[in-house]
Amino acid sequence: MKTAMITGASRGIGLAIAARLQQDGCNVAILDLAEESAAEANMNAAGLEKQRRLYLRGDVTRQDCRDAFLQQTVERFGEVNILVNNAGVAPRVRADLLDMSEESFDFVLGVNVKGNLGMSQTVARHMLARPLTGRRRGVIVNVSSCSAYATSTNRGEYCVSKAGVSMLTQLFADRLAEEGVNVFEVRPGIIATDMTAGVKEKYDDLILNKGILPIRRWGTPEDVAGAVSLLCDERLCYCTGDVLNVDGGFHIQRL
Ligand SMILES: NC(=O)c1ccc[n+]([C@@H]2O[C@H](COP(=O)([O-])OP(=O)(O)OC[C@H]3O[C@@H](n4cnc5c(N)ncnc54)[C@H](O)[C@@H]3O)[C@@H](O)[C@H]2O)c1
Incomplete structure (x- = not known):
């Protein structure tokens, strides 16, 4: 049985990814800032089986939390096959680009870029320490955003951070x-x-x-979870560095 580590999965998109990957047969381990009681309630509501889930309250920006997350996951489930870097934040205040504060820049880049980088380093080292049998040791999926290429001048730090996630994907x-x-x-x-x-x-x-969207509806967390599930399929083992837009066609340039 495979094990997936997912950050920021006490609610929203991350929670849907955890539920989907568990339905695909994975054990799931979650790191999130949320109180354990709130996370437990959400995980139960999403149908996550207790025997195949682990929840750790912690901060993706801190190396001690990232290390504890890996250690507890390995202790409980043996090894890690999938990492989904989903934890992300928007600026607390939407401010014009000319007024964006250094504090807000550091906060958003800290979670969205540094947290992503640190998790990938931590889990990749673990994956590489195991022998390669077959074609794949594992998969890392980064959750970025259409903001990686679409500007919003009232939350520039978010756009910069998601463009950073795109480059981290290429680098890793x-x-x-x-x-x-x-x-x-x-x-x-x-x-x-x-x-x-x-x-x-x-x-x-x-x-x-x-x-604004060719498919005229809001996306759901389950739409994103389905895409992550597909990318974790071994049939994609000759693909890497690819981007999957889950946006109702928003990325299509239209006249
Ligand atoms: N909702 C959207 O429209 C949208 C669009 C594009 C991309 N995204 C991205 O999808 C991801 C999930 O977004 P969402 O909409 O589910 O957001 P959300 O705010 O509902 O959930 C984010 C989760 O991340 C956790 N988190 C925040 N900071 C953390 C930290 N330092 N350490 C650990 N956990 C932390 C939060 O506690 C929360 O559970 C984010 O990366 C976001 O940027 C969302």
């Missing part, structure tokens, strides 16, 4: 290609979660009235 895909670890990027568009709850009216208008 290149470095780990010969080691049997495939690295992919999932690029969600506009997905209905707590992260977008505060801007629901704005996106309702853009999606339903203005037709």
Whole structure:
């Protein structure tokens, strides 16, 4: 049985990914900042089986948390086959690019880029310490965003961070290609979660009235989870560094 480590999975997209990968037959281990009681309630509601899940409350920006996450996962399930770098934050305040604070830049880049980098380093070292049998040692999936290429001048630090996640995907895909670890990027568009709850009216208008998305509906966490599940399939073992847009066609340039 395979084991997947997923960051930021106490709710939203990460939780849906954890549920999907468990349905695919994986044990799942989750690292998240959320209180254990809240996370447990969400995991139960999502149908995550207790016997095949582990929850650790911790911060992806801290190396001691990343190490503890790996150690506890290996102690419980034996080895790690899949890492999904999903934890991410938007700026606490949307400020114009000219007013973006250094603190906000550090906060967003810290979670979205440094946390992603540190998790990939930590888990890749573990994967490489095991012998390669077959074609694949493991898979790393990074959850970026359409903001990796689409500008929002009132949350520039988020856009910069997601462009950084795209480059991390390319870097790790290149470095780990010969080691049997495939690295992919999932690029969600506009997905209905707590992260977008505060801007629901704005996106309702853009999606339903203005037709900003070729597929005229909000994305769901399950839409993203399905894409992650596909990328973890061994049939993609000759692919690495690819981007899968999960955005209702938002990335298509239209006239
Ligand atoms: N919702 C969208 O429209 C959308 C679109 C594109 C990309 N994304 C990306 O998808 C990912 C998940 O987003 P979501 O919409 O589910 O957001 P969310 O806010 O609902 O969930 C994010 C989770 O990450 C956790 N987290 C935050 N900081 C953390 C840290 N330092 N250490 C550990 N866990 C931490 C939070 O506690 C939360 O459970 C993020 O990377 C986000 O940038 C979301």
